[in-house]
Amino acid sequence: MTDKSFFIDTTKCTACRGCQVACKQWNMNPATKTKQRGTHQNPEDLSFETFKLVRFSELEDNGKPVWYFFADQCRHCIEPPCMYTAQALGVNAINRDDKTGAVLYNPKVKVKEADAQTIRGSCPWDIPRWDKKTGGLAKCTMCIDRITNGILPACVKTCPTGAMNFGDRNAMLNLANKRLKEAKKIHPKAQLLNAESVRVIFLVIDDPKKYHKFAQASDPEKITRTAAMRKIIRPALKLSRLVG
Ligand code: SF4
Numbered sequence: 001m002t003d004k005s006f007f008i009d010t011t012k013c014t015a016c017r018g019c020q021v022a023c024k025q026w027n028m029n030p031a032t033k034t035k036q037r038g039t040h041q042n043p044e045d046l047s048f049e050t051f052k053l054v055r056f057s058e059l060e061d062n063g064k065p066v067w068y069f070f071a072d073q074c075r076h077c078i079e080p081p082c083m084y085t086a087q088a089l090g091v092n093a094i095n096r097d098d099k100t101g102a103v104l105y106n107p108k109v110k111v112k113e114a115d116a117q118t119i120r121g122s123c124p125w126d127i128p129r130w131d132k133k134t135g136g137l138a139k140c141t142m143c144i145d146r147i148t149n150g151i152l153p154a155c156v157k158t159c160p161t162g163a164m165n166f167g168d169r170n171a172m173l174n175l176a177n178k179r180l181k182e183a184k185k186i187h188p189k190a191q192l193l194n195a196e197s198v199r200v201i202f203l204v205i206d207d208p209k210k211y212h213k214f215a216q217a218s219d220p221e222k223i224t225r226t227a228a229m230r231k232i233i234r235p236a237l238k239l240s241r242l243v244g
């Protein structure tokens with residue numbers, strides 16, 4: 001099996017939330033209790049039990065309402081800062097599947113709250129979530145049980161518009177670049193988000209911040225093993241100097 005990637009074309013997303021529901025269903029995650037917050041986005045955020053969330057950004061353009069939809073999830077980073085941070089902390093809960101490139105969490109491993117916060121803080125897309133009750137960390141699994149049996153991830157299989165795509169990385173990069181070229185003809189600000197660093201490539205047509213605060217990593221060059229390790233090692237060195 002060759003390494004895999006998703007391509008998420010936000011220009012085709014209608015925010016039907018089929019992907020979000022399919023993700024819950026396949027992972028047997030319970031529904032999340034929510035309340036009316038004056039937005040169609042529901043639930044409010046990702047959680048230990050919500051790995052996929054269609055974010056609704058409701059804006060105004062020249063007096064007209066504009067909606068940006070963003071089917072958020074783990075980006076399955078090529079050099080995952082969360083995994084390197086966990087390793088530096090001695091937390092054995094995160095691995096990368098060599099064949100597909102999927103970054104996999106073991107939610108049954110108990111992680112201290114402070115360590116979980118550091119791991120979450122190392123993710124440039126603010127993805128992993130910790131559960132107080134079980135002490136586990138969880139996020140999107142790339143449907144590893146499906147894809148290793150030749151079946152598409154549940155979110156991709158469900159998407160009725162072609163917004164969610166999945167396949168070999170080269171094929172997804174080709175598709176993403178083809179769609180970018182087409183989108184640019186109408187939307188000059190169209191861009192792919194962190195395409196070189198992640199396995200979940202989003203196409204957006206405007207400033208990524210309009211979609212979601214963490215849609216794009218602010219400094220993609222820093223998504224490296226060295227950068228992740230530096231975040232952990234520097235505070236540890238400071239502490240050892242203080243107590244030494
Ligand atoms: S997006 Fe965040 S949680 Fe997912 S692999 Fe990258 S650093 Fe880890």
Ligand code: SF4
Pocket residue numbers: 012013014015016017018019020054071155158159160161162163164
């Ligand atoms: S299933 Fe497809 S169209 Fe529906 S919300 Fe998800 S990405 Fe958008």
